[in-house]
Amino acid sequence: MTADVLLTGARIPGVDGAHDVLLRDGRIAAVGPTGSVDARSASTAGGDGVRVAHLDGRWIVPGLWDQHVHFTQWAQTARRLDLSHAHSAAEAADLVRDRIAAERSAGAEAEEPLVGFGFHDALWPDQPTRALLDAAAGGREVVLIAGDLHCSWLSTAAARRFAPDTADDPSAAVLREDASFAVTSMLSAADDATLDRWAAEAAEAAAARGVVGIVDLEYGWNVEVWRRRMGAAASGAARSLRVEFGIYPDDLERAIAAGLRTGAAIGGTDGLLTVGPAKIISDGSLNTRTALCVGAYPDGGHGVANLSTAELVQWMRLAASNGIEPAVHAIGDRANTLALDAFEEVGCGGRIEHAQLLDAADVPRFARLGVTASVQPEHAMDDRDVADVLWRGRTGRAFPLAELHASGAVIAFGSDAPVAPLDPWIALSAAVTRSRDGREPWHSEQALARDAALRASTRSHIGLGEPADIAVLDADPFTCRSADLRGMPVAATLLGGRFTHDRVGWV
Known part of the structure; x- marks a missing residue:
């Protein structure tokens, strides 16, 4: 005791x-x-x-909660090549070339793939091509992951290992959505023991920012991963967070067969590990121009629907009827309308992850349907310049936090780490100020009061x-x-x- x-x-x-x-x-x-x-x-x-x-x-x-993270990827990000400041494909390739040259000079060239993270290509003046990356890679396996996690740029050597069907197709240098997720889920620069140590360090760093809990939406079957990290033999740092783990459609029937239900505690973890939601990805992202929208992007496209409406309803109904809360990834306004329609048809509550662009008529539906708006305010700061170009004329409806709050919707803040840092104070600041780096506030009418922002970052009082x-x-x-x-x-x-x-x- x-x-x-x-x-x-x-x-x-x-x-x-x-x-x-x-x-x-x-x-x-x-x-x-x-x-x-x-x-x-x-x-x-x-x-x-x-x-x-x-x-x-x-x-x-x-204690603060980050209600949308990809924790294993976040734990690895500090060890990956930082591409967040690359302003062109050529500049990103130069960073790869410099890293490989530095490793060779130090006699520490690794056998594992070189993984970079954080590029944003929507406003690049040039294209991320296979030839450009191969010239920098010099035969090395290189995988560069976009800052929104929805696309990846592979060298030929990396494609042969992780996406062999695309290795001989120069036009497939950049993989998007499911094809990209499949690659990033296979990436691991270390064994389980090393990854667990990095995860413990990341958990300790989160605790230093006042964090007590996360909703981990890392792709894959994470119950065993976290059970191992939180077991009796785990270090204290690995037990410094409450964790709710998400379940993806690939594992939903397995979870149901195992009797998992949202909110249920997993044995052997002192109550720190509980079952989270079933995450269903309905559209893409803004930077990859795959977020499903009513209005067209400058190239004429409207984004992508990863599932038909019938498929979305089917997955949600399967989850909800077995006690697992649906959490639907929806970024574009059309995707959010379809997700809310699906919640209404299934007759259950749940979460919409991101809710970045909303039709005004859909805002009050969150509260009416009992759907939580699981949002990432720092994305507004990351994406404001891209949104002003790709969603021109519609950004008054982007990240409408004040309207959601006024409508009575439950709002839950997250980071989507590693897309943004796992630090709720960053999300809270972005929601309150709608600004960063001394810039003028972006659509300040959608700012939240501090008490509302704190409630969205916590789960108790x-x-x-x-x-x-x-x-x-x-x-x-x-x-x-x-x-x-x-x-x-x-x-x-x-x-x-x-x-x-x-x-x-x-x-």
């Missing part, structure tokens, strides 16, 4: 005065003005006593009986400068009353 924890001298944003908060058995056992909780009598009988943390006026908020999942901050998120939200200093994080991050030294 662990010790009780008494947080004393804490301030709660929007509430007057300092407070004491007692944490016991994973829950908030008492909240009151400072001095009102007797630490000497607070400890649980037979426990390890009470640990007192003097917060000295620091602020406490519920500071109150009796609530989970003892708490972030301790060095600044008040409701009154600090808007520019400081993005880098909010986090002094400590507690998960179920257990410190997972402690910068001050309370443990």
Whole structure:
């Protein structure tokens, strides 16, 4: 049995005065003005006593959640070639050439493929061709993954290994949607033990930003991956997050046969691992011009529907009827209309992931149908220039957070890491300011108030009986400068009353 924890001298944003908060058995056992909780009598009988943390006026908020991540890819991203600042295909190829030359000079050329991440080709002045990448790769297997995860650019050597049907087709240098997902799901630069160590480091870094939970939508069968990471032999860092794992259509019948239901805890993980939603990808992405839209892109296309309406309904009905919440990826306005139509036909609630471009008539349907808008506010900052070109004249309906909130919709923030960093303060800042890097706000009428943005980043509140999942901050998120939200200093994080991050030294 662990010790009780008494947080004393804490301030709660929007509430007057300092407070004491007692944490016991994973829950908030008492909240009151400072001095009102007797630490000497607070400890649980037979426990390890009470640990007192003097917060000295620091602020406490519920622990933060990132409700859309691809965690294994995020854990690997820091070790991949960064292409996010490449302004052309030629510049990206030069980065590949430089990395390979540096590895050779250091005598450390790897046998594994060189993987790059983060390019955005929608506004490139040139085309990502097989010949261009081959010239830079020098026979090396090279896979470059777009920043939105929806396409990848392969050298001939990489295509022979990961997509042999395309190796002799120079026009297939860039793979999109399912073909690209198939390649990226096969990429692994390390064995399970190494990947798990990287995942533990990423979890520890997330805890340092006040994160207590994630919804992991990594492609594949992730229940065993997380069971291994959270097992008795796992390091403490691997157990510093609550994880809800997603299920894709390829594994849906397997999950049903195993009796998995959304919200159910997985044994052997101390309740940290639970079943998440069934993710169904209905369209593509903005940067790849595959998000399904009513209006045309400059090239005349309207995007792609990965599933027919009947197929979408079939998958959603199969999931919902077996207790697994549907989560439909929909970015374009036409895709969102079709997804909401499908929720209405199936007669269930669930989530729409992204909801980036919405028809005005569809905004109130989220609340009416009980569909959560699972959104990634930082994407608005990443995509504003591309959207102004590809969705010209329609960006007033892009990332309409204020309208969704006013309509009564439940909003859940995420990062889509590695598309954006796994840091809810970045998402919260983007939602509140609609700005980054000192630029003018982009459609400021769609900005959220700070309290609404915080609710979209959390799943509980500071109150009796609530989970003892708490972030301790060095600044008040409701009154600090808007520019400081993005880098909010986090002094400590507690998960179920257990410190997972402690910068001050309370443990």
